[in-house]
Amino acid sequence: MRNTPRPLWNPYVAGVLLGLGLLATFLVTGNGYGVTGATTLATAAVAGKIDPNTVAAHTYLHNLFEVGLDRWVVWEVVGLAIGGLIGSVLAGRFKLQIDGPTQAGRSLRLVLAVIGGIAAGFGARLALGCTSGMGLSGSATLAAAGFLFLIGFFIAGAVFGQLTKGLWK
Amino acid sequence: MSFPLGYTGPVSGIILGLIFGYILENAGFGSGCKLTAQLRFKDWAVFKVMFTAILVSAGGLYLLQGLGVIAVDNMFVPSVFLWGSSLGGVLIGVGMAVGGYCPGTSIVALFSGKLDGLIFLLGIGIGTLGFNSVFSSIEGWAWKQVGPDGLTLPQLLHLPAWAVWGLLFAVLVVVGYLTRTNASARKTSNKSSGSFAPQNS
Numbered sequence: 001m002r003n004t005p006r007p008l009w010n011p012y013v014a015g016v017l018l019g020l021g022l023l024a025t026f027l028v029t030g031n032g033y034g035v036t037g038a039t040t041l042a043t044a045a046v047a048g049k050i051d052p053n054t055v056a057a058h059t060y061l062h063n064l065f066e067v068g069l070d071r072w073v074v075w076e077v078v079g080l081a082i083g084g085l086i087g088s089v090l091a092g093r094f095k096l097q098i099d100g101p102t103q104a105g106r107s108l109r110l111v112l113a114v115i116g117g118i119a120a121g122f123g124a125r126l127a128l129g130c131t132s133g134m135g136l137s138g139s140a141t142l143a144a145a146g147f148l149f150l151i152g153f154f155i156a157g158a159v160f161g162q163l164t165k166g167l168w169k
Numbered sequence: 170m171s172f173p174l175g176y177t178g179p180v181s182g183i184i185l186g187l188i189f190g191y192i193l194e195n196a197g198f199g200s201g202c203k204l205t206a207q208l209r210f211k212d213w214a215v216f217k218v219m220f221t222a223i224l225v226s227a228g229g230l231y232l233l234q235g236l237g238v239i240a241v242d243n244m245f246v247p248s249v250f251l252w253g254s255s256l257g258g259v260l261i262g263v264g265m266a267v268g269g270y271c272p273g274t275s276i277v278a279l280f281s282g283k284l285d286g287l288i289f290l291l292g293i294g295i296g297t298l299g300f301n302s303v304f305s306s307i308e309g310w311a312w313k314q315v316g317p318d319g320l321t322l323p324q325l326l327h328l329p330a331w332a333v334w335g336l337l338f339a340v341l342v343v344v345g346y347l348t349r350t351n352a353s354a355r356k357t358s359n360k361s362s363g364s365f366a367p368q369n370s
Binding site: 008009011012014015016017018019020021022023024025026027028029030031032033035036039040042043046047054058059060061070072073074075076077078079080081082083084085086087088091093094095096097098099100101102109110112113114115116117118119120121122123124125126127128129130131132134135136137138139140141142143144145146147148149150151152153154155156157158159160161162163164165168 | 290
């Protein structure tokens, strides 16, 4: 592993490559990138094993539990994880740590991470997609829903970004 | 050959996902510090990467449609569910400001060694179960569809796709121009305060 991490890519270069990867994904599969499709299937699979009531008939997760995990989006998220690992190791950025707000202690960082995750997990089901599936892939088809999502995302993010500003300084 | 090709098996998923993860990591998106800096308007990389990717992908899709190679209708185009699409975006924006990530970037963070990425991911599972438990009181209002299936901006604005693309490109050029000095400003602020340090501090 390298001692000094490699610099990040120029954002426009990263954007062009991401756009080409997304375009290839559309041409190959007919849909774009997604993430919470997979996390929802995984949640249904785990919860259903532990407590079948969570995936009983008429629940939201029922059909998703029936579908199982052998879906394209699940494999794509497995690839996403491998890609993140290869990227961080090759660039010398892989490091075991608790990241997060620099002004918060360890336990507060983890509490904030779980609260943020809960908001994102709930929100992604409401929007039927997350920043990847709705914001990026939806907008790439020029879908109005994708842009509506991004407007909500950036406005709320900016408001709460101001409220949490002190934690990150 | 007709598009989409319909390769939706494990190999297709892993290869395309790997490209996605590799690019996100190298853009710096495995770092909550970098991601939330966008929300504080200290660093415009998130906007630039996303908007550039949207323009490249949309440009490719509509160009190929114009050439008769594909029909965008045959791709997955999400419909507008007014409250679901907007409030869902709001909650994911709040989640990023508070927790540092969005779902995809929390996975990249986890696989760059960040424990808070794992905790964020567990939070997503809890949030999903929370949604499941209140689903019956949500489905009635959240997913009321506005407009036709897969409503697009060109349909909504009654403009040709190239004109919408041109407007979005203009937004990127203007924002990119206005925030152009950020890179050098960032380097100096790094040295002085250390607050920006990177992705892996």
